[in-house]
Amino acid sequence: MIRATLLALLFTMLLPILAFAETDSLPAKYLSLGSKRAGFCFGNSPVFTGFRFNGLNKNVRRLNGFDLALVNLDQKGASNGISLAVGANTQHKNNGLAAGGLVNAxxxxxxxxxxxxxxxxxxxxGMGASVFFACDTVNGLAIGVGGVGRRxxxxxxxxxxxxxxxxxTITGTMxxxxxxxxxxxxxxxxxxxxxxNNTKRLKGIQIxxxxxALNNPKGLRRLPLINMHFGK
Structure with a gap:
């Protein structure tokens, strides 16, 4: 829900960029320096290995290497390497580094x-950092200046x-x-x-x-400075 709302707002904000990019970057319209699927690419190549530069990424199936776009709307494909977008960077799967100027989804x-x-x-x-961070499952490090999670x-x-x-930091399980x-x-x-610090079930320490810690005995559930629970 939050992702859909953010993308709708971004689409409105970036409409001039999207309109320009769409005219120059129709699916499968690109110039490749090298082979058809490898080397340096300018445009919207669906499958490419190497360096790609584009206005609007759309209907891209796979990229291996470096990708720089104004807006990335690859919601089904996979990127292996570095994927950068000036505006919004939306992808189904990324193995490497994904960065968006406004939103990274x-x-x-x-x-x-x-x-x-x-x-x-x-x-x-892996690791994620932004002003606001909201991922359903994080295995690694999450940094959000304004917050991690969604209240x-x-x-x-x-x-x-x-x-x-x-x-x-707001989450179901920490x-x-x-x-x-x-x-x-x-x-x-x-x-x-x-x-x-507030949790329904604590197994550890709060400072x-x-x-x-609502699973503590009465009288120990709400404490100043430090609280702990190590039982079941």
């Missing part, structure tokens, strides 16, 4: 996700690794270290460091001004 990322404003996706295996929408989300944010002003989860196994 990757369904499955194995590597590094960088978004100037937003990082959104289904699964990240009210992440009861099924999971972070396995480290989450670092200024505003807050396995590892969470550091932010506010750490909220359904389940937390590990360490939470923040001003306010902050106010710590809530």
């Amino acid at each position: 990757i369904d499955h990322e194995n590597g590094i996700m960088l978004g100037l404003l937003y990082n959104v996706g289904d699964r990240l295996n 009210g929408m992440d009861s099924l989300g999971a972070i396995n690794g480290v989450a670092i944010a200024f505003a807050g 396995n590892g270290l969470a550091v932010s002003l506010e750490n909220v989860s359904d389940k937390h196994r590990g360490l939470a460091v923040g001003v306010y 902050g001004l106010y710590n809530i």
Whole structure:
């Protein structure tokens, strides 16, 4: 839902760029310096290995190498290497580095996700950093200056690794270290460091001004400075 909303807003903002790119970058219209599918490419090649430069990436099945575009709308294909987009970078799968000037929306990322404003996706295996970070499943490191997770929408989300944010970390299951002003989860196994820590089921330690572990006995569920639970 959040991804669809973001893409709709971006489409409105980037409509002039999309209109220009569409005229010069129709599917399968490209110039290749080298072989048909390898070398240096200028345009919208569906399959290519090497360096590709394009206005609007669309209906691309696979890229191996370096890709630079104004807008990337590859929602079904796969990119192996470095994928950069000045505006929005949307892909089904990336193995390597994916970066978007405004939004980086990757369904499955194995590597590094960088978004100037937003990082959104289904699964990240690796590292991601942006102002706002929202991935359903993170295996690795998630950094969001404005926040990691989506308040009210992440009861099924999971972070396995480290989450670092200024505003807050909101997720369903947190396995590892969470550091932010506010750490909220359904389940937390590990360490939470923040001003306010709140979880329904804690197996680990909370350090902050106010710590809530609802699976502790009465009288120990809400404590200042530190709270902990190591039982079932």
